[in-house]
Amino acid sequence: xxxxxxxxxxxxxxxxxxxxxxxxxxxxxxxxxxxxxxxxxxxxxxxxxxxxxxxxxxxxxxxxxxxxxxxxxxxxxxxxxxxxxxxxxxxxxxxxxxxxxxxxxxxxxxxxxxxxxxxxxxxxxxxxxxxxxxxxxxxxxxxxxxxxxxxxxxxxxxxxxxxxxxxxxxxxxxxxxxxxxxxxxxxxxxxxxxxxxxxxxxxxxxxxxxxxxxxxxxxxxxxxxxxxxxxxxxxxxxxxxxxxxxxxxxxxxxxxxxxxxxxxxxxxxxxxxxxxxxxxxxxxxxxxxxxxxxxxxxxxxxxxxxxxxxxxxxxxxxxxxxxxxxxxxxxxxxxxxxxxxxxxxxxxxxxxxxxxxxxxxxxxxxxxxxxx
Amino acid sequence: xxxxxxxxxxxxxxxxxxxxxxxxxxxxxxxxxxxxxxxxxxxxxxxxxxxxxxxxxxxxxxxxxxxxxxxxxxxxxxxxxxxxxxxxxxxxxxxxxxxxxxxxxxxxxxxxxxxxxxxxxxxxxxxxxxxxxxxxxxxxxxxxxxxxxxxxxxxxxxxxxxxxxxxxxxxxxxxxxxxxxxxxxxxxxxxxxxxxxxxxxxxxxxxxxxxxxxxxxxxxxxxxxxxxxxxxxxxxxxxxxxxxxxxxxxxxxxxxxxxxxxxxxxxxxxxxxxxxxxxxxxxxxxxxxxxxxxxxxxxxxxxxxxxxxxxxxxxxxxxxxxxxxxxxxxxxxxxxxxxxxxxxxxxxxxxxxxxxxxxxxxxxxxxxxxxx
Numbered sequence: 001x002x003x004x005x006x007x008x009x010x011x012x013x014x015x016x017x018x019x020x021x022x023x024x025x026x027x028x029x030x031x032x033x034x035x036x037x038x039x040x041x042x043x044x045x046x047x048x049x050x051x052x053x054x055x056x057x058x059x060x061x062x063x064x065x066x067x068x069x070x071x072x073x074x075x076x077x078x079x080x081x082x083x084x085x086x087x088x089x090x091x092x093x094x095x096x097x098x099x100x101x102x103x104x105x106x107x108x109x110x111x112x113x114x115x116x117x118x119x120x121x122x123x124x125x126x127x128x129x130x131x132x133x134x135x136x137x138x139x140x141x142x143x144x145x146x147x148x149x150x151x152x153x154x155x156x157x158x159x160x161x162x163x164x165x166x167x168x169x170x171x172x173x174x175x176x177x178x179x180x181x182x183x184x185x186x187x188x189x190x191x192x193x194x195x196x197x198x199x200x201x202x203x204x205x206x207x208x209x210x211x212x213x214x215x216x217x218x219x220x221x222x223x224x225x226x227x228x229x230x231x232x233x234x235x236x237x238x239x240x241x242x243x244x245x246x247x248x249x250x251x252x253x254x255x256x257x258x259x260x261x262x263x264x265x266x267x268x269x270x271x272x273x274x275x276x277x278x279x280x281x282x283x284x285x286x287x288x289x290x291x292x293x294x295x296x297x298x299x300x301x302x303x304x305x306x307x308x309x310x311x312x313x314x315x316x317x318x319x320x321x322x323x324x325x326x327x328x329x330x331x332x333x334x335x336x337x338x339x340x341x342x343x344x345x346x347x348x349x350x351x352x353x354x355x356x357x358x359x360x361x362x363x364x365x366x367x368x369x370x371x372x
Numbered sequence: 373x374x375x376x377x378x379x380x381x382x383x384x385x386x387x388x389x390x391x392x393x394x395x396x397x398x399x400x401x402x403x404x405x406x407x408x409x410x411x412x413x414x415x416x417x418x419x420x421x422x423x424x425x426x427x428x429x430x431x432x433x434x435x436x437x438x439x440x441x442x443x444x445x446x447x448x449x450x451x452x453x454x455x456x457x458x459x460x461x462x463x464x465x466x467x468x469x470x471x472x473x474x475x476x477x478x479x480x481x482x483x484x485x486x487x488x489x490x491x492x493x494x495x496x497x498x499x500x501x502x503x504x505x506x507x508x509x510x511x512x513x514x515x516x517x518x519x520x521x522x523x524x525x526x527x528x529x530x531x532x533x534x535x536x537x538x539x540x541x542x543x544x545x546x547x548x549x550x551x552x553x554x555x556x557x558x559x560x561x562x563x564x565x566x567x568x569x570x571x572x573x574x575x576x577x578x579x580x581x582x583x584x585x586x587x588x589x590x591x592x593x594x595x596x597x598x599x600x601x602x603x604x605x606x607x608x609x610x611x612x613x614x615x616x617x618x619x620x621x622x623x624x625x626x627x628x629x630x631x632x633x634x635x636x637x638x639x640x641x642x643x644x645x646x647x648x649x650x651x652x653x654x655x656x657x658x659x660x661x662x663x664x665x666x667x668x669x670x671x672x673x674x675x676x677x678x679x680x681x682x683x684x685x686x687x688x689x690x691x692x693x694x695x696x697x698x699x700x701x702x703x704x705x706x707x708x709x710x711x712x713x714x715x716x717x718x719x720x721x722x723x724x725x726x727x728x729x730x731x732x733x734x735x736x737x738x739x740x741x742x743x744x
Contacts, residue, residue, distance in 0.1 A: 115620070179603045179630050180595065186631045187591045189621060194584045196568050212566045219559045220592060223552065228689075231551045248487070248651060249561060258551050259558045279620060317600075317689075 001058035001068075003031045005098055008131045011107065015127055021118040025107075028132050029054045029098020030090035033074055034082030036136070043138045044080055045129065045165075046070065046089040047146030047153035049353075050221075050281055051273055053097035056089035072356040079360035085142060092153075093128045094120045094280040102201070102276035114276055115201035122149075122288045126156045130164065140164055143367065147171035147352035148319065149281070152288050155301075155327075159294050162303035166370065169309045169363060171352040172316050174323035175290040175297055181318055184224050185282040188217035192275050201276050214275040215266030222265050227315035227348030231258060297330045308338040309366045311359075313351040339366055373430035373440075375403045377470055380503045383479065387499055393490040397479075400504050401426045401470020402462035405446055406454030408508070415510045416452055417501065417537075418442065418461040419518030419525035421725075422593075422653055423645055425469035428461035444728040451732035457514060464525075465500045466492045466652040474573070474648035486648055487573035494521075494660045498528045502536065512536055515739065519543035519724035520691065521653070524660050527673075527699075531666050534675035538742065541681045541735060543724040544688050546695035547662040547669055553690055556596050557654040560589035564647050573648050586647040587638030594637050599687035599720030603630060669702045680710040681738045683731075685723040711738055 007025045009015045014024030031054045036043060046056050048069070057074035059067050068089075073079040080087050091099035094117070102117040109116070133141060144165045146154045151173020158168050177185075192198055195213025203209050223231075234257075249259060294300035308331055312324035321342045331338040343358055345351035352359065379397045381387045386396030403426045408415060418428055420441070429446035431439050440461075445451040452459050463471035466489070474489040481488075505513060516537045518526045523545020530540050549557075564570055567585030575581050595603075606629075621631060666672035680703055684696035693714045703710040715730055717723035724731065 178600060180598075180600045183591075183595045183603065183630050183634060186621065186634060187588060187595070190588055190591070190635075191563060191566070193621070194563070194588060195566065216559060216562055216566060219555075219562065223555045223559070226552075228550060228552045228692075231555065248655060249558065249565070258555050262555060262558060263562075283620060320600075 001031055001033050003029070003054070003060070005029050006132065006135060008128065008135060015124065015131070017118055018121040018123045019119045023100070023118055026093065026100045026128055026131075027098070027104070028090050028100070028128060030088060030132060031055060031057075031068075033057050033080075033087040034085050036086040036138070040138050041140065041142060042084060043086045043088060043133070043136070043141050044143045044145060045133060045141050046074075046080075046087065047129065047144065047150035047157075048089060048092065049146070049148040049150045050285065051269070051278075052150070053095065054089050054091040054099075055097075056087070069353070073359060079356065079363045080145070081364070088133070088136070090129055090132055092125045092281070094125070094277060094284065096274035096277035097272075099128070101274070102280055103204070103274050112204045114204065115279075117276070117280065119283070120280055121284050122152050122156050123160065123293070125284065126153050126160055129153070129157070130161060133164075140166060142370070143167035143169055145169035145171070145363070146173070148173055148349065149285050151319075152285065155290055156288070158304045158306055159290060159300040163305050165306050167309065167367065168304070168306040169311075169366070170324075170327070171311050171359070172313055172319045172349055174319050175300075175327055176288060176292075177285055178318075178320075178323070181224070182286045184220055185286055188220045189279055189282060191216035191220065192279060195275075198275065201279075203275070209270070210275045211270045214270045214273065214278060215263075217278060218269040218273075219262045219266045222262055224318045225349045227317065227346060229315055229346045230348050230350075233346060234258075234261075297327070298334055301331060301334055301336065304336065306336075307366075307369070308336060309341075309363070310338060311341045311343055311352075311362060313343050313345045313348070313355075315346055316349045316351060318349040373403055373405050375401070375426070375432070377401050378504065378507060380500065380507060387496065387503070389490055390493040390495045391491045395472070395490055398465065398472045398500055398503075399470070399476070400462050400472070400500060402460060402504060403427060403429075403440075405429050405452075405459040406457050408458040408510070412510050413512065413514060414456060415458045415460060415505070415508070415513050416515045416517060417505060417513050418446075418452075418459060419501065419516065419522035419529075420461060420464065421518070421520040421522045422657065423641070423650075424522070425467065426461050426463040426471075427469075428459070441725065445731060451728065451735045452517070453736070460505070460508070462501055462504055464497045464653070466497070466649060466656065468646035468649035469644075471500070473646070474652055475576070475646050484576045486576065487651075489648070489652065491655070492652055493656050494524050494528050495532065495665070497656065498525050498532055501525070501529070502533060505536075512538060514742070515539035515541055517541035517543070517735070518545070520545055520721065521657050523691075524657070524662075527662055528660070530676045530678055531662060531672040535677050537678050539681065539739065540676070540678045541683075541738070542696075542699070543683050543731070544685055544691045544721055546691050547672075547699055548660060548664075549657055550690075550692075550695070553596070554658045556592055557658055560592045561651055561654060563588035563592065564651060567647075570647065573651075575647070581642070582647045583642045586642045586645065586650060587635075589650060590641040590645075591634040591638045594634055596690045597721045599689065599718060601687055601718045602720050602722075605718060606630075606633075669699070670706055673703055673706055673708065676708070678708075679738075679741070680708060681713075681735070682710060683713045683715055683724075683734060685715050685717045685720070685727075687718055688721045688723060690721040
């Protein structure tokens with residue numbers, strides 16, 4: 001694993017964002033796994049999801065408790081086999097783990113951007129990813145893969161640069177977020193705005209960040225990542241061991257295990273994520289609409305030469321199988337090569353991060369066709 | 373329509389709550405529609421849902437814009453026909469529209485209870501309802517009907533007083549809330565706690581109530597009341613007419629119609645509901661578990677002589693048809709008379725409030741059996 005950072009674009013040659021605003025230079029944090037072939041034809045780009053980062057696999061040191069977020073899927077002999085492929089993962093534009101975003105210092109003011117960071121879209125994220133790929137000297141990617149917000153980036157990539165990738169792998173995703181998904185993002189953002197420490201995004205210099213609001217936003221989102229069956233399976237209605245009956249969460253430790261789990265997830269999240277980044281990235285997700293952007297889904301996908309693997313999960317209610325099927329039928333009617341699989345899993349939307357054996361089999365089989 | 377209020381229980385003869393605490397006197401706000409027969413055998417009791425109240429039908433004055441919350445279902449020739457039945461609806465214990473709850477003045481301190489109000493359960497709510505029915509001189513109800521939290525009260529009523537009702541009508545409800553439901557209630561409550569105006573429930577004397585937190589809780593809950601299809605149908609991803617592209621909700625009017633709708637719902641809600649009441653009632657909902665309370669669902673339902681009508685809605689994901697079916701199969705294996713209907717509706721959990729024609733047909737047919 002190599003963790004790196006590079007400056008792309010510049011003040012003189014900025015990235016022109018979808019909004020019309022200009023941004024440059026843009027720092028991009030990325031990691032690579034495996035070795036780029038002399039022909040530079042074995043690169044796979046991973047697009048991470050909403051709260052992911054460039055650290056997809058491996059550990060920085062032996063003391064690290066946790067490996068990268070998709071570690072079981074990346075490595076020698078794994079789903080993305082680093083003995084064959086050169087795997088790249090970069091933090092998205094607007095993120096908070098090394099790539100330019102609202103936590104970065106604005107060259108104009110010398111202070112952190114906060115909400116003065118320009119509005120970004122998934123289109124912009126992909127432009128930055130593509131600039132990184134060009135910087136690495138790679139003309140055509142063997143594959144681009146991503147789940148959820150990552151899958152949206154894969155679809156945008158196909159529309160933006162139809163011949164720049166050989167394979168497109170879209171997991172638990174869609175060409176647009178559902179109205180329900182927008183609704184959950186909305187209340188999450190409102191929880192952040194409502195935190196008195198939010199201060200319109202100007203919280204970097206006071207030591208106090210909007211922890212409570214961000215944790216709440218994460219808790220809301222987390223429910224949508226779990227299926228009803230996984231939540232029942234994992235927690236049922238079990239009471240916490242040491243609890244008295246009849247209490248509010250305020251007065252003592254929370255009572256139902258699901259409450260304490262959500263609270264734990266929320267608390268852990270605020271240690272590693274920035275509230276402003278959360279606002280920018282969820283908003284980009286809301287606005288993503290491949291069909292509207294390119295004048296129809298057919299048009300968006302018409303030019304590409306990529307082969308597609310689309311996978312959905314039976315209990316995912318945030319990005320449903322119906323949404324994947326819509327995508328698949330457009331691809332088929334466009335005469336594209338597309339494999340579709342609705343994977344059986346009880347884990348809801350989170351399944352693409354958890355069901356690694358299943359995913360490994362599927363992706364290896366799909367990519368193997370190239371070797372035949 | 374007659375809107376009334378009565379004091380039940382007393383300091384000397386208090387209600388002993390499920391928690392062991394004592395409460396009395398308890399004021400109960402209720403309304404009645406139609407006329408009680410001389411035999412007092414034509415009374416139907418309506419149990420309202422989480423944020424409902426005693427004002428189920430009619431208008432207080434001609435100037436009233438809105439009628440009671442179930443107006444289209446109650447009246448001469450309607451689903452609950454007031455030419456036949458004497459219909460009663462009472463605000464629940466812990467509510468904020470006339471029945472004793474956290475907004476009431478504590479006789480001990482002379483101040484509003486706030487979070488010093490004792491912890492209440494659905495069992496307690498039903499004890500108060502039953503005391504009201506006894507106060508009205510009614511020994512046996514022709515029916516008890518309710519949706520959602522109201523349906524839980526109907527089930528509790530059956531378990532608590534198996535021979536006190538002839539018919540039990542349970543709509544979009546269950547013998548316990550799902551873990552997912554608990555999760556959504558949890559984040560809603562946390563939104564209230566996080567509001568700086570909440571002040572641990574002591575906000576009554578400062579003029580400033582936790583509006584933002586309560587509105588947010590309502591927005592979260594509201595999403596769970598809508599189905600994905602109703603939300604798509606109603607709002608799709610339409611942008612608000614006058615909006616610019618690319619914005620946060622903070623900076624201007626919200627952009628997607630669903631956001632503005634949720635925001636409107638949240639704002640309207642805080643004008644009519646109390647945050648502490650919301651905490652108490654959602655918590656009662658979380659704790660409700662008929663099987664656990666009575667040593668099994670079979671045991672809870674064993675003694676009753678009531679006929680059951682259970683109805684669920686195809687797109688309700690908060691109280692699913694599967695939960696209703698579980699209830700139905702227990703009733704059947706107990707040899708009870710039970711009618712079950714899964715109603716086709718695109719409106720999700722809210723359907724029991726919206727699909728009045730359907731409900732009218734169903735309930736009239738069910739109740740007519742008594743007349744044969």
